[in-house]
Structure formats: C-alpha cells, structure tokens
Amino acid sequence: MNVLVIGAHGSVGNLVVDKLQENSQHTPIAMVRKKEQQESFQNQGVKTVLANLEDSIDTLVQAASGADAIVFAAGSGGSTGADKTMFVDLDGAVKSVEAAKKANIDQFVIVSAMGSQQWLEPHPEWLEKLGPYYPAKFYADQWLKNSGLNYTIVRPGLLSDDEAKGKIQVADTPDAFGDQTDITRSDVAQIVVESLANEHTKKKEFDVVNGDTKISEALDQL
Amino acid sequence: MNVLVIGAHGSVGNLVVDKLQENSQHTPIAMVRKKEQQESFQNQGVKTVLANLEDSIDTLVQAASGADAIVFAAGSGGSTGADKTMFVDLDGAVKSVEAAKKANIDQFVIVSAMGSQQWLEPHPEWLEKLGPYYPAKFYADQWLKNSGLNYTIVRPGLLSDDEAKGKIQVADTPDAFGDQTDITRSDVAQIVVESLANEHTKKKEFDVVNGDTKISEALDQL
Numbered sequence: 001m002n003v004l005v006i007g008a009h010g011s012v013g014n015l016v017v018d019k020l021q022e023n024s025q026h027t028p029i030a031m032v033r034k035k036e037q038q039e040s041f042q043n044q045g046v047k048t049v050l051a052n053l054e055d056s057i058d059t060l061v062q063a064a065s066g067a068d069a070i071v072f073a074a075g076s077g078g079s080t081g082a083d084k085t086m087f088v089d090l091d092g093a094v095k096s097v098e099a100a101k102k103a104n105i106d107q108f109v110i111v112s113a114m115g116s117q118q119w120l121e122p123h124p125e126w127l128e129k130l131g132p133y134y135p136a137k138f139y140a141d142q143w144l145k146n147s148g149l150n151y152t153i154v155r156p157g158l159l160s161d162d163e164a165k166g167k168i169q170v171a172d173t174p175d176a177f178g179d180q181t182d183i184t185r186s187d188v189a190q191i192v193v194e195s196l197a198n199e200h201t202k203k204k205e206f207d208v209v210n211g212d213t214k215i216s217e218a219l220d221q222l
Numbered sequence: 223m224n225v226l227v228i229g230a231h232g233s234v235g236n237l238v239v240d241k242l243q244e245n246s247q248h249t250p251i252a253m254v255r256k257k258e259q260q261e262s263f264q265n266q267g268v269k270t271v272l273a274n275l276e277d278s279i280d281t282l283v284q285a286a287s288g289a290d291a292i293v294f295a296a297g298s299g300g301s302t303g304a305d306k307t308m309f310v311d312l313d314g315a316v317k318s319v320e321a322a323k324k325a326n327i328d329q330f331v332i333v334s335a336m337g338s339q340q341w342l343e344p345h346p347e348w349l350e351k352l353g354p355y356y357p358a359k360f361y362a363d364q365w366l367k368n369s370g371l372n373y374t375i376v377r378p379g380l381l382s383d384d385e386a387k388g389k390i391q392v393a394d395t396p397d398a399f400g401d402q403t404d405i406t407r408s409d410v411a412q413i414v415v416e417s418l419a420n421e422h423t424k425k426k427e428f429d430v431v432n433g434d435t436k437i438s439e440a441l442d443q444l
Contacts, residue, residue, distance in 0.1 A: 133311070
C-alpha cells in the first residue's frame with residue numbers, strides 16, 4: 001500500500017514513515033512543507049512530496065496522487081498561535097479528508113487526542129487546558145466520521161518518548177484507563193501502521209494508552 | 223414568538239433585539255455575558271438571560287428555556303485572539319445549535335459572513351484576510367445545516383452603520399453582486415427578524431447585500 005503521511009516531519013509522523021519504510025507491505029510518501037525536510041527524507045530513500053496543509057484541496061489531491069491510504073499525523077504544536085490550530089489541526093485535516101475523497105482514496109487514519117470526543121459533553125478539566133486544540137481535534141474527527149471514508153481515529157493519551165512497549169489498552173473514553181495516562185510515540189506509530197492492514201479498525205475510533213494487550217490483539221478486538 | 227438573541231450586545235444583535243421589541247409578534251430574550259449589559263437591556267424593558275457561550279451546552283439549554291427560536295448574532299470580533307474565534311464563532315455556534323436541539327427549539331437563524339460557504343472551494347483572496355474567521359463561520363454553518371433544525375443562514379456582505387435602505391439583493395455566491403459589497407446592519411437585523419416568520423427562509427442560506435428589492439419580497443423569493 002502506498003501511504004501518504006501528512007505531517008511526516010512531526011514526532012509521530014516521522015515514526016510512522018520509518019515503520020512503513022521497514023514494512024514490505026507498504027511504501028510511505030512523506031508529505032512535508034520544507035525543502036530541508038524533503039532532503040532529509042530523500043537521504044533515507046523515502047519518497048516525498050512537498051505540500052502545505054494551508055494550500056488548496058487541489059494541491060493536496062495532487063500530493064496524494066498514487067496513494068492508497070492517507071495518514072494524518074500533522075499538528076500545529078504548542079509553539080504556534082491559535083490561528084494555526086484552526087488552519088492545521090482543524091482545517092488542514094478537513095482539507096486532507098476532502099482531498100482523499102477527490103482522489104478516490106478510501107482509507108484515512110488520523111492521529112487525534114484522547115478524550116477529544118467528549119468536547120461537547122461534560123468532560124474532565126484537562127480538556128480545557130490546551131485552548132482551541134481539543135475543539136479543533138473534535139471538529140476534525142467529526143468531519144472525517146461524516147466523510148464516508150473508511151476512517152480510523154486513533155486517540156492516544158499523553159505522548160512519551162520512552163521505548164516502545166508493544167502493549168496497549170483501548171477504550172471508548174479515558175475514564176476506563178484509571179491512572180494510566182500515557183503511551184509512547186513509537187506505539188502510536190505502530191498502531192497507525194497496523195490499522196492500515198487490519199479490517200477491524202475500519203470505521204472505528206478509540207482512546208489508547210499503554211497497557212497489557214499486544215497491539216495486534218487489541219486492534220483485532222475493536 | 224419568544225426569541226433568544228445570542229450576542230445581543232453586538233452591533234447586529236442589538237438591532238435585532240430592538241426590532242423584535244418593536245414587533246408585536248415577538249418577544250426578545252437578550253442573552254448577554256455581563257451584568258452591565260444585562261442592566262442596560264432591563265432598563266429598556268427587555269427580558270435578559272446571563273450566559274456565556276464558553277459555558278457548557280446545558281447552561282445554554284437553561285438560557286434558552288422558554289424560547290421558540292434562536293438568533294445567533296455573536297462574534298468574537300477583530301480585537302480578540304484567534305482562540306476566541308474558535309471558542310465563540312465556531313464552538314459557541316455549535317453549542318448553541320446543540321442547545322437548541324436539546325431544548326426542542328426548532329428554528330435557528332445565524333448571522334454568517336458573505337462568501338464563507340466558498341471556504342473549501344477556490345475562492346476570492348479576501349476570504350483569507352481575516353485569519354481563522356471565515357473557516358470558523360464556514361464550519362459553524364456546516365454544523366447547523368447538518369443539525370436537522372429549521373435553519374436560516376444569513377451571509378451579509380460588509381456591514382455598514384448607514385441608515386437602513388430596506389432594499390436588498392440575495393444570491394448563492396458574492397460574484398452575483400458585482401460592485402455592490404455592503405449592507406447596513408439595520409437591514410441585516412430586519413432580514414433576521416423577518417426570517418423568523420417567513421416560511422420561505424426555512425432551510426435556506428444566502429449571501430445578501432443592499433440592492434433594489436424590498437426585504438420581504440426578496441425573502442419570499444428564496
């Protein structure tokens with residue numbers, strides 16, 4: 001499967017690209033904004049495409065040309081302003097979904113954020129702490145769910161750079177996890193990659209943190 | 223009809239309240255954030271309710287208690303940050319729609335912005351000029367359209383404080399208007415009020431600027 005990774009230069013996206021590159025079933029296409037980022041991927045033998053999420057949908061359709069699936073792992077991050085939260089985390093995701101539809105790419109995996117599905121419901125206080133980030137993720141995920149695409153919405157807990165554990169727990173809400181709040185970026189990337197080839201993840205959404213179940217088994221049980 | 227006006231202290235919202243108050247068919251309920259605003263309406267004999275769009279949906283349901291229709295005329299304005307664009311123009315509108323559904327209020331009129339429906343399409347450059355404002359309006363309107371409510375989406379052009387003209391032109395896109403780009407706030411408020419009692423405006427959306435057709439006639443032709 002040829003997989004366009006949007007946000008390939010980000011911390012999770014980069015790991016997704018690595019894992020796709022190591023996997024004989026898949027070929028990553030790293031979508032990046034800057035020439036320098038492009039060169040760094042090319043030096044590792046990774047296909048790249050230069051495009052900006054703030055460009056038009058048609059630009060993204062072109063970027064997605066030849067892809068069989070899209071992974072959306074982009075995020076504006078904490079150091080940019082709230083306008084970028086709108087333009088990248090929400091609008092960038094929506095435009096990527098629309099580009100997938102236009103390019104007849106049926107499969108779309110998005111890296112979301114634990115608990116964001118509770119945005120419009122009574123929710124824990126920490127959901128208010130990142131300003132417009134959680135609503136942006138919520139509205140993006142809603143758009144994807146209404147798109148008709150074969151979506152997988154992965155909502156990881158607090159991301160850590162620890163070594164991969166290989167074991168996770170999944171649930172519909174964060175309450176199910178008790179004191180466990182985090183997950184390694186490497187495990188998130190592994191979940192994304194395995195979701196591409198696992199039928200049980202189609203049209204599914206889940207919160208996920210590290211736990212006691214092997215990733216493949218946890219995904220099989222979705 | 224009892225009409226909850228959200229954003230009653232804003233420039234258009236205030237005029238909507240005035241016109242509802244003058245109209246024997248309607249009773250406005252001015253929703254405002256601050257005590258001072260509340261007192262100023264009470265001194266004019268206008269019913270008020272104190273609530274903040276950044277509060278929960280349930281708070282808004284309470285605020286809407288007894289209303290037969292909701293007018294959403296709130297806007298974060300140009301002097302606040304992009305986080306408020308997310309929280310007021312987008313999230314505030316979405317929560318108001320959800321509150322309407324919960325409170326069994328079927329009719330919802332929103333003051334949107336000319337051209338915002340073109341956000342995901344090729345669009346004129348000026349749609350990029352207000353940062354996250356146009357996408358916020360776009361996503362809010364999309365949510366309303368998908369809500370099942372009897373919506374009217376009024377997308378006025380550039381707002382002016384000139385005296386009411388009483389005559390407008392409506393269209394599906396701003397291109398239809400040629401050089402005419404503006405409309406008085408008073409005429410926008412009049413359109414909102416007339417929409418409440420005009421069956422032709424149900425499940426309709428339109429761009430509008432001043433023109434040659436009487437407001438009631440223009441709405442009858444929707």
